[in-house]
Amino acid sequence: MSVTICNFPPVRSNTPTRRETVSAEKNPNDTREQELWERISTSEGAERAEVLDELSHIAYNRSSYTQCLNLIESSLDIYYKLGGAENYLPEMTHLYEGKAHCLENLKRMQDVAETFEIIVQLKALAQDDEGQIEATRSAARAWYDVKEWQKSLDGHTAAIAMIDPDATPFSRGIDLINVGMAQAKLELFDEAIANYLSARSHFKEAKNPEYVKWCDNYLALAYIEVKNGQEAKFHSLHYLNYTKVAMDPIMEGYARFRLGLSHLLCQEYAEAEEHLARSLELLTFESDKDWEDIVAINKGLAQVLTALGRENEASERLERISTIEETISV
Known part of the structure; x- marks a missing residue:
């Protein structure tokens, strides 16, 4: 993710x-x-x-x-x-x-x-x-x-x-976001969140919207891991807004993935379905497909469909991705 x-x-x-070295005749x-x-x-x-x-x-x-x-x-x-x-x-x-x-x-x-x-x-x-x-x-x-x-x-x-x-707000932000990324891999999500938030503040001070966006991305992921749907939704939406302004459809797919999972945590199933379905459209359009995330999006959609009482649709979706999931897990 x-x-x-x-x-x-x-x-x-x-x-x-x-x-x-620049090539030359001799x-x-x-x-x-x-x-x-x-x-x-x-x-x-x-x-x-x-x-x-x-x-x-x-x-x-x-x-x-x-x-x-x-x-x-x-x-x-x-x-x-x-x-x-x-x-x-x-x-x-x-x-x-x-x-x-x-x-x-x-x-x-x-x-x-x-x-x-x-x-x-x-x-x-x-x-x-x-x-x-x-x-x-x-x-x-x-x-x-x-x-x-x-x-x-x-x-x-x-x-x-x-x-x-020679430290600057930008360089301090880079250090903090890298610390947070390592902490997240070690499942130290609360510590990672604290560093991402600090990094975000530094990047805002440096007036760098691209790196504020990266912080929102990683904050959304970390808040999803700790089941804090409201905060995850807040940062996912900021991430999505950036991707729309930047007109980056692939990044928009990832942002909608995070936002869909955030709505799922908040039991806002209609919104979750909308964003996860759109995320799937965007990410499957990419030639170099991220199969791990595509499987995860389908699983998220299955949870939403089940919550909406559409168990048959959920089962069909899980069945369709079963072979892909087995293949990438080998």
């Missing part, structure tokens, strides 16, 4: 991003790469590690992420043998940041999370408070991606506890 499957992105990042990197490989055979120690680092950038620029990763690991191995972070802290921090980017491109999010945890430690050694906060957030987002909810919560909570001199 979620439009998003990952935490919200960083407000800013001090981690250097390895950018793609790429100067080709000559440079050949020169660097020739230097490998004659270099050793820190010089060799630097050459491997530069080669890793060239590999990254042509999207050879596995090769880039291998070059980074080889460079790191040398630095560890030369005393590690005690002697080469900036160089190793830079390499681990590059490693994180490679792993992100390779979709190895567990390794991404573990790499950012190392970067957190390196930033702390460098007394780079801002970098430590950003790395902590990055690790927490990666833990969320691999469904390590407690580790994600711990990371986001730690980031909030750090003093960020």
Whole structure:
């Protein structure tokens, strides 16, 4: 029952991003790469590690992420043998940041999370408070991606506890909504609601209606979980209003889903049927169908139909989705 499957992105990042090189008829990197490989055979120690680092950038620029990763690991191995972070802290921090980017491109999010945890430690050694906060957030987002909810919560909570001199209402809102999302996954709904409400206030202060909408979405879901139909209805309606103004039919489908369940909790069955039926129309129109939510909407409609005394219609609807439900639950 979620439009998003990952935490919200960083407000800013001090981690250097390895950018793609613009192609040309003759790429100067080709000559440079050949020169660097020739230097490998004659270099050793820190010089060799630097050459491997530069080669890793060239590999990254042509999207050879596995090769880039291998070059980074080889460079790191040398630095560890030369005393590690005690002697080469900036160089190793830079390499681990590059490693994180490679792993992100390779979709190895567990390794991404573990790499950012190392970067957190390196930033702390460098007394780079801002970098430590950003790395902590990055690790927490990666833990969320691999469904390590407690580790994600711990990371986001730690980031909030750090003093960020550049914090803004928007950045504070991002931290709070990410904390709330992790808490909701851990079924700590009351705590999640409190953080969503705080995040909503910050986003309103930042004059950002898009993120106020996201808070309304997650507040509606959390209030549905705790069976508070009135509050769920309030935030679902705000979410729906945004989607209508934005003319986003898919998001409108999700908003009507939440609003329909909210009316169901309030025993307002006619309104619940109207919104759930319209939600189903909108979400089944999407080419990449969200079958889990489509099944859930049908189940909600079956509850409404049963409450309205239309048991046969409810049974027929449940029968129609039974095969799909069995398939997606495997």
